[in-house]
Amino acid sequence: AKFNGKNQVKVYKxxxxxxxxxxxxxxxxxxxxxxxxxxxxxQPIVCLEKDTIIAAEALVRWNHPEHGFIxxxxxxxxFEKNGCIAILDEYVFKQAIVFxxxxxxxxxxxxxxxxxxxxxxxxxxxxxxxxxxWQTAPNLLKHITLEITEQTLVNNVKQTQKNMQLYREMGLKxxxxxxxxxxxxxxxxxxxxFDSLKIDRSFVSSYEAGHNSSTILESIINLAxxxxxxxxxxxxxxxxxxxxxxxxxxxxxxxxxxxxxxIEEDFVTASTQSPxxxxxxxxx
Ligand code: C2E
Ligand code: MG
Ligand code: MG
Ligand code: MG
Numbered sequence: 571a572k573f574n575g576k577n578q579v580k581v582y583k584x585x586x587x588x589x590x591x592x593x594x595x596x597x598x599x600x601x602x603x604x605x606x607x608x609x610x611x612x613q614p615i616v617c618l619e620k621d622t623i624i625a626a627e628a629l630v631r632w633n634h635p636e637h638g639f640i641x642x643x644x645x646x647x648x649f650e651k652n653g654c655i656a657i658l659d660e661y662v663f664k665q666a667i668v669f670x671x672x673x674x675x676x677x678x679x680x681x682x683x684x685x686x687x688x689x690x691x692x693x694x695x696x697x698x699x700x701x702x703x704w705q706t707a708p709n710l711l712k713h714i715t716l717e718i719t720e721q722t723l724v725n726n727v728k729q730t731q732k733n734m735q736l737y738r739e740m741g742l743k744x745x746x747x748x749x750x751x752x753x754x755x756x757x758x759x760x761x762x763x764f765d766s767l768k769i770d771r772s773f774v775s776s777y778e779a780g781h782n783s784s785t786i787l788e789s790i791i792n793l794a795x796x797x798x799x800x801x802x803x804x805x806x807x808x809x810x811x812x813x814x815x816x817x818x819x820x821x822x823x824x825x826x827x828x829x830x831x832x833i834e835e836d837f838v839t840a841s842t843q844s845p846x847x848x849x850x851x852x853x854x
Pocket of ligand 1: 613628629630641642643646658659662685686687690717747748771804805806807824825826827831
């Protein structure tokens with residue numbers, strides 16, 4: 571260990587510093603949950619045929635006392651690595667229920683989507699909360715959709731199928747997020763039962779560039795419709811994309827053209843207005 575030691579130590583040190591930074595962020599998680607440093611923002615999901623808001627996706631943001639505002643892409647992968655993501659997912663689930671309870675004037679059909687990590691979807695703690703609400707306030711669960719990704723489906727097929735069935739029986743809906751980005755999206759549609767799929771925004775944003783993407787979009791929408799589930803297009807940013815999706819028979823969409831993720835108050839206000847109203851007002 572005496573020879574060469576210095577260089578090796580440098581390598582270890584930088585690895586170690588990275589690991590330490592990630593570990594520190596994970597250690598911040600529990601106090602952050604206790605101090606309500608996480609906030610949900612709400613991005614409208616609109617019906618492209620009727621021009622109305624029918625749902626929203628809850629997207630978490632961290633208002634960190636030292637590092638300021640942190641977007642989910644910066645901390646969710648760290649929590650996943652450190653095995654503590656289910657703690658955040660549990661918090662988000664509870665906040666989603668609180669929001670549904672607090673919003674008295676919500677439309678009967680309104681659904682709030684929350685994103686669950688693979689560990690969150692398998693979590694016994696979250697399962698026990700869901701069972702609790704099913705016994706005490708089943709109407710609240712009828713307003714919630716769980717968004718999961720293919721990562722969840724590959725991990726433990728049997729258990730995932732069981733949980734999906736249980737949650738759907740309890741009134742939750744299940745949506746397959748980022749559809750088309752994984753290795754075997756088609757086979758998952760065959761092996762699991764979903765209520766909807768979300769077409770990854772890469773298919774929507776590459777439309778202007780040609781690349782057959784309108785054909786691919788159309789195929790995904792037709793596929794979804796033919797198995798009786800809804801297709802939700804993510805990442806609609808332009809009028810052209812909005813119109814194309816309407817033309818292709820896409821049922822639902824979400825994107826910055828209609829609205830960015832909004833704070834609760836702004837979302838509740840926006841939900842009474844037609845998306846066409848916002849688009850016009852942006853002069854897009
Ligand atoms: P996602 O579930 O696919 O969420 C959609 C992401 O696309 C959001 O980013 C949203 O702000 C962004 N987006 C929406 N419309 C547009 C658009 O028109 N253009 C562009 N360029 N982007 C758009 P966000 O909020 O940064 O979230 C990133 C990811 O973090 C989410 O991807 C989801 O995988 C994860 N995430 C967010 N909240 C939670 C949570 O509460 N729990 C877990 N486990 N993951 C979460
Ligand atoms: Mg999502
Ligand atoms: Mg997505
Ligand atoms: Mg994503």
